Amino acid sequence: MRIRKTYGSRFVYNSFLKLFIELTMALNKFMHPRNKYKNKKANFQYLAIKYPEFRKHVYPDVSGKLFLDFKNPDSLRQLSTTLMKEDFGLDVVLPPDRLVPTIPLRLNYILWIEDILKDSSVEGDISGIDVGTGGSCVYPLLSARMNKWRFLATELDDTNFTCAVKNVERNQMTNLIQVQKVEKSVVLLDVLNTSAATFTFCMCNPPFFMDNLEAQGITNTRSDDRPEPHSVCTASPTESVAFGGEVEFVKKMIHESLELKTKVRVYTSMVGKKTSLSPLKEELRKLKILNFSTTEFCQGKTMRWGLGWSFDETIKFPKRQSCFTETEFGIMYTTEGVAYQIKEYLKQLQIKCEDKKSNETKISMVLTAYQNTWSNQRKKRRHPKDKQLQEHSSDTKYMNTNNSNDTTQYAASLIAGETFPVEKNQANLTEIAHKGDISVAGETFPVEKNQANLTEIAQKFDISVAGNTPVKRKRKDSGSSNSLEAKIQKTEANSQISEIREMIQNADGSMDNIDTSMNGNKIKSESIDLEASSSSGVNIKRCETTAENLLPTLSVSNNQSENSSLLKCNLFVKQIEDEMISIEMSWIDGTCRESMNQVLQYFKNKLKVSA
Ligand SMILES: C[S@@+](CC[C@H](N)C(=O)[O-])C[C@H]1O[C@@H](n2cnc3c(N)ncnc32)[C@H](O)[C@@H]1O
Numbered sequence: 294m295r296i297r298k299t300y301g302s303r304f305v306y307n308s309f310l311k312l313f314i315e316l317t318m319a320l321n322k323f324m325h326p327r328n329k330y331k332n333k334k335a336n337f338q339y340l341a342i343k344y345p346e347f348r349k350h351v352y353p354d355v356s357g358k359l360f361l362d363f364k365n366p367d368s369l370r371q372l373s374t375t376l377m378k379e380d381f382g383l384d385v386v387l388p389p390d391r392l393v394p395t396i397p398l399r400l401n402y403i404l405w406i407e408d409i410l411k412d413s414s415v416e417g418d419i420s421g422i423d424v425g426t427g428g429s430c431v432y433p434l435l436s437a438r439m440n441k442w443r444f445l446a447t448e449l450d451d452t453n454f455t456c457a458v459k460n461v462e463r464n465q466m467t468n469l470i471q472v473q474k475v476e477k478s479v480v481l482l483d484v485l486n487t488s489a490a491t492f493t494f495c496m497c498n499p500p501f502f503m504d505n506l507e508a509q510g511i512t513n514t515r516s517d518d519r520p521e522p523h524s525v526c527t528a529s530p531t532e533s534v535a536f537g538g539e540v541e542f543v544k545k546m547i548h549e550s551l552e553l554k555t556k557v558r559v560y561t562s563m564v565g566k567k568t569s570l571s572p573l574k575e576e577l578r579k580l581k582i583l584n585f586s587t588t589e590f591c592q593g594k595t596m597r598w599g600l601g602w603s604f605d606e607t608i609k610f611p612k613r614q615s616c617f618t619e620t621e622f623g624i625m626y627t628t629e630g631v632a633y634q635i636k637e638y639l640k641q642l643q644i645k646c647e648d649k650k651s652n653e654t655k656i657s658m659v660l661t662a663y664q665n666t667w668s669n670q671r672k673k674r675r676h677p678k679d680k681q682l683q684e685h686s687s688d689t690k691y692m693n694t695n696n697s698n699d700t701t702q703y704a705a706s707l708i709a710g711e712t713f714p715v716e717k718n719q720a721n722l723t724e725i726a727h728k729g730d731i732s733v734a735g736e737t738f739p740v741e742k743n744q745a746n747l748t749e750i751a752q753k754f755d756i757s758v759a760g761n762t763p764v765k766r767k768r769k770d771s772g773s774s775n776s777l778e779a780k781i782q783k784t785e786a787n788s789q790i791s792e793i794r795e796m797i798q799n800a801d802g803s804m805d806n807i808d809t810s811m812n813g814n815k816i817k818s819e820s821i822d823l824e825a826s827s828s829s830g831v832n833i834k835r836c837e838t839t840a841e842n843l844l845p846t847l848s849v850s851n852n853q854s855e856n857s858s859l860l861k862c863n864l865f866v867k868q869i870e871d872e873m874i875s876i877e878m879s880w881i882d883g884t885c886r887e888s889m890n891q892v893l894q895y896f897k898n899k900l901k902v903s904a
Contacts, residue, residue, distance in 0.1 A: 310893050312876040323591035325404040329380065330397035330592070337361060340375055347375045369393045373429070381438050384463050387429055388456045394431040398597060401590035402563055403436050405599050406494055408611045409559055415493060415608075418443070422557065424480055424497035424546070425449065426472065428456035432496055437469040444470045445492070447484055449477055480542065481549045485556055494559040499542040500535035501565040540569045543600065544576050551580060554604045561601040563590065567868065571653055573600055586610030631874050631900075632656040632866040638899055642666045644860075644892070654868040659881070662860040665888065667895040860888040 350368040426446035433444035585602035649657035
């Protein structure tokens with residue numbers, strides 16, 4: 294999994310943040326357990342030695358490892374034909390400019406049908422219909438080879454039809470597979486109405502796009518900032534486009550099945566988009582077809598979904614097993630899964646979470662936090678002693694002490710968390726300064742003059758810098774330095790630096806424009822704009838934080854009233870594309886807007902860690 298981006302919306306200043314979770318982790322481990330490619334990746338080295346045609350499509354890297362260009366349709370075609378030959382003994386020719394079947398993914402579908410039949414105790418002579426078999430005739434050929442199932446394969450496209458017939462003949466399977474040319478308007482009816490034959494199941498990989506514009510990617514829902522797909526789409530418009538796309542195609546199948554009823558014992562179809570499942574399930578319910586089920590097919594970086602329904606009560610669909618119900622912080626690529634995981638984090642953070650109206654593609658909740666439990670987590674893990682210090686801080690803030698040295702020492706400790714706070718402060722600041730210019734009280738200190746800047750900044754923050762200033766110093770604005778408020782502000786100032794540092798570390802990349810302004814003894818962080826260069830970068834924009842805002846973060850108060858909340862915000866987990874989930878937060882109320890950034894950043898780090 295990859296966490297791609299967070300950003301503050303432009304239309305509401307820092308009130309809306311988004312985190313995209315792109316589901317690009319290899320899905321192989323979620324392949325069907327009997328899929329032969331689950332634990333055995335294709336061995337390009339071996340295949341290149343054995344098949345000269347395949348050899349032409351692989352390239353070695355510097356270490357000698359062979360690669361295939363998944364964006365080259367010819368290479369994909371060669372890979373599929375080679376795997377069919379090597380692993381199934383099938384001689385298949387795929388027409389150019391037509392869909393190239395991905396063998397491991399096609400196997401997942403066949404294995405699911407095997408499961409349905411097994412769970413329903415369907416044995417003996419098995420016959421299936423493959424609606425739109427393609428030029429490869431891949432499902433019938435593989436199923437006939439694996440299970441000796443008989444097939445009626447239909448095809449609309451002339452080129453595909455001719456090619457499918459030849460592939461069947463080439464493999465001497467005409468006794469098991471019959472390919473039939475069909476007309477556009479119907480899916481199953483024409484084929485079955487004229488015959489008394491019954492079938493055990495039907496399967497279909499429908500044309501997925503609703504029109505040529507969608508096929509060309511002009512009107513699809515893919516967001517601009519997503520990376521290019523891993524492999525090229527090889528399907529031609531004639532085979533990939535149908536009016537209304539896959540939803541209308543499968544709906545037509547559902548309606549036709551109402552007429553055909555048990556002439557086919559199990560109706561199934563694959564869909565290429567998860568969002569297609571909801572309207573199809575709705576249609577089934579509307580038509581009172583209640584014996585239905587869905588499944589997930591996972592392979593490489595691709596996911597597809599299966600939908601099955603039946604009018605035969607003896608048909609039992611295998612218990613739905615989501616690829617992503619691995620809990621306890623194994624990533625789950627569904628809105629429910631991500632929401633579940635986020636709730637676990639919220640529990641750990643003691644952030645109140647109230648569920649709001651949700652549906653399959655959008656889960657809503659309202660979060661309320663009364664104290665900052667998310668900052669400096671890394672440090673807390675590394676230095677449990679700091680926790681004591683922080684607890685100590687919570688206590689001391691109620692103590693009316695005049696010992697400003699203690700406060701300074703503690704403030705330094707918060708940053709350093711070590712026995713030698715001064716050196717650590719230096720390291721912190723150096724690290725921040727190295728990332729870019731630092732602006733203090735409206736003045737910008739260029740990155741080239743780090744050392745000079747550090748001394749000056751340190752004075753303003755009341756932080757000692759090794760070699761330049763004494764270890765313990767008093768703030769210049771002594772008027773407030775002895776007061777409780779000053780101590781908290783000072784502590785928070787340092788804590789704030791620490792947080793910035795942590796954000797920098799967490800963002801996995803170099804930062805530009807760290808702009809931390811100090812205004813007297815108040816911190817005003819006008820803009821923390823962290824743009825990481827890495828793909829898992831974080832871009833947290835425009836956050837406004839003042840020391841006054843931050844004060845409640847130290848109030849580890851027993852009085853957690855709504856009014857004193859540090860952060861109250863909406864959180865939405867949304868399925869925005871098949872392979873993309875977003876976590877969005879929008880501000881409702883609270884005393885520290887920056888905290889919303891921080892909590893989102895916390896999720897980002899945790900999700901990444903657990904991926
Ligand atoms: C997405 S392709 C799937 C091909 C193949 N089954 C596979 O999985 O690789 C869809 C196929 O359905 C065919 N097709 C479209 N409408 C059809 C219809 N009404 N009846 C039969 N085939 C159809 C297309 O020509 C195309 O070959």
